[in-house]
Amino acid sequence: MTKEEVLVLSNRLPNWILKGALGAFLSLALAACSENLTGALGCPELCQDQSALLRDTTLTGVLVVDTVVSGFPVQNAAKDFTLLSQGADGDIRVVFRFDTLGGETFRHPNASVDSAVTRVLDPQIHFSVDTSYGKLTAPLTVDAYDVDTTAADSLTQALVPLFRPDRLIGSATFASIAITDTLAIPIDTAIVRAKAVAGARLRVGLRIRGTSPDRLRIAGSNYVPRLTYRVTPDTIVPTDTIAVTSRTPSDNAAIASLYSAYAIIVAGALPAPASDVLAVGGISGARTFLRFNVPAILIDSVQVVRASLLLTQLPSRVQARNADTIAILANPVLAGAQVTDLNLLLQLTGAGSLVGVDSVRMVPKDAGLRSVELVNLFRVWRGIGEANSIRAIVLRAKQEGSSPAELNFVSNDGPAAQAPRLQITYVPRRGFGLP
Amino acid sequence: MMQRALTSSFVCLALLSLPALGRAQGTLSTQGFGYPTGEMSTRALGAGGSTSDFDAFSSTNPASIAASLGSMVYVQVEPEYRNLTKDGGNSQRNVIARHPLATLSVQIRPNLFGGVSVSNFLDRSFETQERRSTVIADTALATTNTFKSDGAIGDTRVGLAWTPTSWVRLGVAGHVISGSNRLRSTEAFDDSTRFAAIADTQTVTYVGSALSAGVQLFAGQVAAFAVSYRKGNSMSVKHQDTTLTTASVPNALSLSAAFIGIKGTMLAVRTQRNDWTRMEGLGSDSLPITNSWDTSVGADVLGPHVGSHVLQIRAGGRWRTLPFGLSNSEIKEKTFNAGLGTLLAGGRLGVDVAGIRAIRTPVSNVVPFRESAWTMSFGVTVRP
Numbered sequence: 123m124t125k126e127e128v129l130v131l132s133n134r135l136p137n138w139i140l141k142g143a144l145g146a147f148l149s150l151a152l153a154a155c156s157e158n159l160t161g162a163l164g165c166p167e168l169c170q171d172q173s174a175l176l177r178d179t180t181l182t183g184v185l186v187v188d189t190v191v192s193g194f195p196v197q198n199a200a201k202d203f204t205l206l207s208q209g210a211d212g213d214i215r216v217v218f219r220f221d222t223l224g225g226e227t228f229r230h231p232n233a234s235v236d237s238a239v240t241r242v243l244d245p246q247i248h249f250s251v252d253t254s255y256g257k258l259t260a261p262l263t264v265d266a267y268d269v270d271t272t273a274a275d276s277l278t279q280a281l282v283p284l285f286r287p288d289r290l291i292g293s294a295t296f297a298s299i300a301i302t303d304t305l306a307i308p309i310d311t312a313i314v315r316a317k318a319v320a321g322a323r324l325r326v327g328l329r330i331r332g333t334s335p336d337r338l339r340i341a342g343s344n345y346v347p348r349l350t351y352r353v354t355p356d357t358i359v360p361t362d363t364i365a366v367t368s369r370t371p372s373d374n375a376a377i378a379s380l381y382s383a384y385a386i387i388v389a390g391a392l393p394a395p396a397s398d399v400l401a402v403g404g405i406s407g408a409r410t411f412l413r414f415n416v417p418a419i420l421i422d423s424v425q426v427v428r429a430s431l432l433l434t435q436l437p438s439r440v441q442a443r444n445a446d447t448i449a450i451l452a453n454p455v456l457a458g459a460q461v462t463d464l465n466l467l468l469q470l471t472g473a474g475s476l477v478g479v480d481s482v483r484m485v486p487k488d489a490g491l492r493s494v495e496l497v498n499l500f501r502v503w504r505g506i507g508e509a510n511s512i513r514a515i516v517l518r519a520k521q522e523g524s525s526p527a528e529l530n531f532v533s534n535d536g537p538a539a540q541a542p543r544l545q546i547t548y549v550p551r552r553g554f555g556l557p
Numbered sequence: 558m559m560q561r562a563l564t565s566s567f568v569c570l571a572l573l574s575l576p577a578l579g580r581a582q583g584t585l586s587t588q589g590f591g592y593p594t595g596e597m598s599t600r601a602l603g604a605g606g607s608t609s610d611f612d613a614f615s616s617t618n619p620a621s622i623a624a625s626l627g628s629m630v631y632v633q634v635e636p637e638y639r640n641l642t643k644d645g646g647n648s649q650r651n652v653i654a655r656h657p658l659a660t661l662s663v664q665i666r667p668n669l670f671g672g673v674s675v676s677n678f679l680d681r682s683f684e685t686q687e688r689r690s691t692v693i694a695d696t697a698l699a700t701t702n703t704f705k706s707d708g709a710i711g712d713t714r715v716g717l718a719w720t721p722t723s724w725v726r727l728g729v730a731g732h733v734i735s736g737s738n739r740l741r742s743t744e745a746f747d748d749s750t751r752f753a754a755i756a757d758t759q760t761v762t763y764v765g766s767a768l769s770a771g772v773q774l775f776a777g778q779v780a781a782f783a784v785s786y787r788k789g790n791s792m793s794v795k796h797q798d799t800t801l802t803t804a805s806v807p808n809a810l811s812l813s814a815a816f817i818g819i820k821g822t823m824l825a826v827r828t829q830r831n832d833w834t835r836m837e838g839l840g841s842d843s844l845p846i847t848n849s850w851d852t853s854v855g856a857d858v859l860g861p862h863v864g865s866h867v868l869q870i871r872a873g874g875r876w877r878t879l880p881f882g883l884s885n886s887e888i889k890e891k892t893f894n895a896g897l898g899t900l901l902a903g904g905r906l907g908v909d910v911a912g913i914r915a916i917r918t919p920v921s922n923v924v925p926f927r928e929s930a931w932t933m934s935f936g937v938t939v940r941p
Contacts, residue, residue, distance in 0.1 A: 156654065159705075163641055163649035164583030164926065165687035168883070172704045172742040174755050178694050428693070428752050480750065497753040547693050549755055556761065556794065556801070557589045557681075557840040557881065 170557065174549040176427060181544040187413035187514070188533050188542065190394050191468055194407035194522045201343035202252065203385045204524030205264070205330045208337070211442030212390030212405045212526040215329040216340060217269055217281065218247065218383050220349050221369040223314075224321030231358045239362075242315035243352040246306040247292070247326060250345035251338060255521065258298035262332040266292035266307050269327035278386045285327055292326075301338070304345065314351055323369070324349065327386075337524065342383055390526050395439065398536040402450050403486075403519035404440060404528030409468055411455075412542065413514035420546055421503050421513075428547035431494040431515075434532040434540035438486035442526035449481045449520035450529060452494050454502070458510050471516050477502045481520055486527045496544075583685040584641050584651070585888050585917045585928040589844055589881025590836065591681030594657040595851070596674075596712060599633055599936030603896020603911035604855030605873020607825035610783035610813035611773060613672075614660050614936065616714050617811060617829070618771035618785035619728030622672035623718035625662035629940045631907075633658040637932040644925035655680065658936075668720040672730075678712040681738050691744070699747040708738040710763045726773040728785075734765035734792055734806050763839075765792025765806045775817075783813040789832075794839050805835035807880075821859025821869070828852040833880035847887050849878035855894065863899070871896040871911065879917070886921035896934070907938035 206214035227236035247266060267289045273280040292309040309326070317324045326349075330338050340347070349364045366382040390405035401408040412431075420426060431452070438444045453471035461467055474481070478498030496515070503513060519529075532540040586592050597606045598614030609615035613625035614633075635655040642648045660674040684705040690697050716730030739760045746752035771785030789806025811829035816822075829851040837846055855873020862868070872895045879888040896911030913932040 156652070157636075158650075158652045159682065160684045160686055161583040161641065161649050161651055162686045163643055163647055164585075165685055166689075167924070168585065168588070168926065169583045169685045169687060170704065171689070172744075173689055173691055173700070173702060174742075174744055174757070176691060176693050425755055425757070426753070427746075427755055430751065493751070495751050497751070501753065547752070549757075552757070557844050 174425075174552065176547055176549060178428075178545070178547045180432075181416070181546060182538070182541065183534075184414050184416060184544045185412055185534050185542050186415045187411060188400060189411045189464060190399075190401045190408050191411060191464065192391070192394060192401075192404075192406040192408045194409050194468075194518065196469070199380065200385070201383070203340045203342060203383070204255075204521070205328060205338040205340065206336075206390070206405070206524065207330045207332060208390065208442060208526060210389050211440070213329075213388035214385055214390075214405070214523070215281075215285065215327055215388060216383065216385050217275075218249075218326045218328070218347050218349075218366045219323065219368040219381060220325070220364050220366060221323040222367045223324045223349070223364055224318050226318070226353075226362060228353050228359055228362070230354065231356060239318050239353045241353060242311055242318050243355065245309040245311055245314040245349065245351035247309055247328075247347065247349050248304055248306050248345075249347040250304050250341040251301055252341040252344075253302060255339035255524075256337060258301055258332075258336060258338075260333045260336070261295055261297050262301065262330055262336050262338065263293060263295040264305065264307050264328055264330050264338070265290060266309060267327040267329070268313060268325070270323060270325040275325065276381060276384075278388065281327060281386055282388055285329055309349070311351075314349070318351075339521075339524065347383055385523070387523070390442075392440065392528070395530065398533050399436065399439070400433075400517075400531040400533045400542075401439075402517045402529045402531075403448050403522065403525065405523060405526050407519075407523035408528060409522075410517040410531075411464060411468055411514065412517065413455075413512060414544065416500075416513050416544070418508075420548060421500060424548040424550050426497055426500040426504075426546060426548045428545065429496040429500045430545040431496055432543050432545055433492045433494065434536070434542075435484060435489050435492045436530040436532060437489050438528050438530050440486065440526050440528045444487040444527060445485060446525060446527045447483050447485055448525070448527050448529055449483050450494075451475075451481050451518050451520055452479050452496065452499070452515045453518060454479070454499050455512055455514040455516060457512060459508060459512055461512075467512075467514065468516055474499070474515075484529055486529050492531070493545075583683060584639065585883075585919065585924075585926055586639075586879060586890070586915075586930075587681065587683055588879070588883060588888070589840065589846065591679035591709065591881070593679055593831075593880060594635075594655065594677045596658060596676040596678065598631065598658060598660075599635075599896065599909040599911045599934040600857070600869075600871070600898055602894055602913060602934050603871030603873070603898065603909065604823070604825060604857045605853040605875045605892065605894045606851075607813070607827045607853040607855035607873050607875075608815065608823055608857055610771070610785055610811055610827060611781060611815060611823065611825070613662060614658070614938065616658065616660065616674040616676050616712065618773070618783055618813075619672075619714070619716035619730035619769055620718050620726040620771035620773045620783065620785065622662055622670045622716050622728055622730075623668075623720045623726040623773075625664070625670055625672065627940060628663045629661075629938050631658070631660040631662075631936060631938045632656075633934065633936040635932055635934045637930050639928065639930040642927045642929070644927075655932075665717075670718045670720075672714070672716050672718070674712075674714045674716075676712050676714070677709050678734060678736070679710040681709055682707045689744075693752075698752065701745045701747075703741075703743045703745075705741045706738050707740075708736060710734060710736040714769070716769075724775040724777075728771045730769045732767040732769060732787065732806070734767060734789075735763055737762040759796065761801065762795045763792065764795060766790045767806045769809075779816065779818045781813075781815045781817050781823075783811070783815075785809075785811050789835055792836070792839065802839050804838040807835045808832040819858070821867075823857045825856070826852075826854045831880065836880075843884065845882045845884055845887075847878055847880055847882055849880055851875070851877035860897070866899045866901065869896075869898040869909075871898070883919065883921075883924060886919040886924045888917055888919055890915055890917045892916075905940045907936075907940075909936040909938075910934070
């Protein structure tokens with residue numbers, strides 16, 4: 123290295139050092155913008171205790187309305203159905219309407235024109251089963267009946283007599299382990315062919331039977347029930363598939379569509395309980411409407427930590443399935459004060475889970491004090507004026523109309539000591555944070 | 558909060574970054590209304606803070622604005638790496654980002670200078686988390702409590718410095734002492750099924766003012782002396798439009814002496830008396846506040862040439878009692894400081910670096926905590 127090169131290098135070196143130092147400075151300066159502040163070691167000695175002072179109170183007579191209304195889910199509004207076979211305790215059947223049967227054509231392979239359907243092979247009704255609903259322990263048979271009638275077949279009393287042996291058009295027995303997803307019930311070929319050729323409607327009623335009281339949940343919302351059959355032995359021709367469809371009443375397509383599949387309660391629906399008893403669940407699908415008169419200060423001016431609806435549970439008036447665990451939901455009513463129609467209020471509800479209200483599991487035969495936690499609902503109410511959302515909830519079974527099991531509670535008309543009440547724990551407004 | 562935001566924005570816009578500022582409580586150093594950063598520049602901190610009354614970038618003495626000798630912008634960043642140790646061996650580390658000082662000086666006339674500085678007066682940002690138990694009716698419930706404070710009390714100083722002769726500099730300044738703490742307290746119950754968490758948010762603001770005046774005297778080329786005094790006016794804490802409490806901004810008197818007989822070198826000693834107890838009444842009655850001395854010695858000497866650049870080498874030490882202690886003990890802080898500085902770009906860009914080792918200890922032995930920290934201070938000066 124020459125002397126000149128050394129001089130050049132010695133002149134450049136400090137610049138590189140200083141530039142590097144400047145770069146390091148900027149990097150560290152940027153790093154200084156992030157931090158880790160959280161500490162626990164110094165507490166409690168070096169920390170201020172910011173714990174809130176909690177107050178606890180129990181509000182009695184806080185319910186201004188407590189009413190039981192049955193008939194849920196609203197008939198035909200549901201897509202999922204429970205077939206129930208528990209004798210007088212509960213008998214629920216399902217009707218599928220295939221009103222668009224007939225009139226189809228198909229094309230043979232290599233043919234240039236369509237052919238009319240003259241044959242029907244291997245007709246089956248398919249529907250999906252909700253296996254999470256309950257595990258079957260014994261074989262179960264599903265019977266299919268031709269329930270087509272010129273009578274008003276939306277009425278239970280008109281349909282029930284049609285579930286008789288001479289109208290049996292299909293049946294299948296399934297081992298409990300075989301019921302996993304979708305079931306197929308073979309239907310009488312002659313019946314389907316006759317209706318298909320004639321362009322007549324096919325209306326099928328399903329009921330189950332087994333060696334023990336059983337139930338089967340049809341998940342119609344996931345998989346539309348359908349009828350399938352082949353029109354020729356040639357497997358190149360696709361299978362004909364007809365989804366449940368109703369064309370009656372003919373003058374109202376919206377209502378007709380509600381009747382494409384629907385349940386009929388044959389037995390087990392109980393009348394409303396006495397006025398001193400609240401009911402949730404059962405074959406009749408009872409819901410309890412509760413409207414509170416909560417002091418405004420507890421919603422608007424303090425921070426509620428706990429809001430427990432305390433209910434005194436009574437042994438269920440229904441003996442059947444009273445050892446089953448029932449999950450009940452507390453759904454908030456979303457209607458404003460201007461809505462006063464109870465049936466409408468019962469339908470204008472939101473899911474409790476959306477506002478952080480958990481379901482509660484209870485056993486119908488049990489008795490004692492039960493708690494439904496509503497604290498998160500109180501906090502939602504705080505953000506919504508009472509004019510926009512009345513302070514009311516609806517207690518309902520998670521799976522309505524699918525079990526005889528019914529939960530009963532003491533109502534406001536019952537003994538005062540057992541009447542529903544609210545236990546509130548709250549934090550009054552406070553100042554905090556100054557050292 | 559305003560001060561904190563202003564300072565932060567000033568620095569981080571320059572860095573093309575948006576930082577969050579804060580300190581941790583649950584430590585020895587940030588009790589009460591927070592940690593007093595001292596309003597000193599990196600250059601002064603490198604010398605233990607002893608030269609701050611002569612330093613144009615620091616905001617302790619308005620007469621020193623004249624030391625800027627022209628117009629300039631100065632920003633400073635100061636990450637701190639803190640370690641809290643509990644007797645018995647447990648320790649906790651925190652990283653705290655600080656942007657404690659930004660200064661703008663302009664030369665109005667040949668012997669008249671104006672300056673605006675935004676500095677952290679008391680920093681109170683922290684987050685603590687602890688387990689506690691609370692009783693509802695007759696049931697004890699375990700909770701996890703988190704308390705967070707974000708914000709600071711800042712000092713915005715607008716000052717003028719006049720140099721009537723070569724051996725004297727005079728300065729006056731007005732201070733707006735303002736800021737805010739955004740506070741959040743949460744209390745989460747272990748039994749979250751029945752009990753919802755308690756969450757409170759509150760913002761308190763601080764508003765106060767002060768006036769300060771200072772003088773620097775030079776005895777030839779040998780010695781320099783500086784005196785400054787800040788007279789605090791009223792200071793209040795507000796929540797929204799409501800004044801919660803009122804007290805006063807602390808007065809402060811600082812005295813400095815320096816030997817400048819060697820070219821490019823300053824050997825200085827400084828002490829400052831802070832009447833922190835004038836803040837009594839802003840917080841709770843039980844808040845322990847101590848009037849304290851803040852004393853430092855240090856040297857800022859001309860170092861070696863690196864290429865065409867001249868290095869300044871600095872070292873010093875500082876002793877003080879922190880204003881906000883514990884109910885059973887005051888907190889002492891000692892720092893050992895060292896720093897470097899140089900000019901780049903033909904003197905238009907100044908870069909200063911300082912390393913600070915702080916030891917904070919309670920006076921009383923009954924407090925089972927010790928705290929130490931490494932702070933890196935970086936200052937950049939830009940002259941047009």
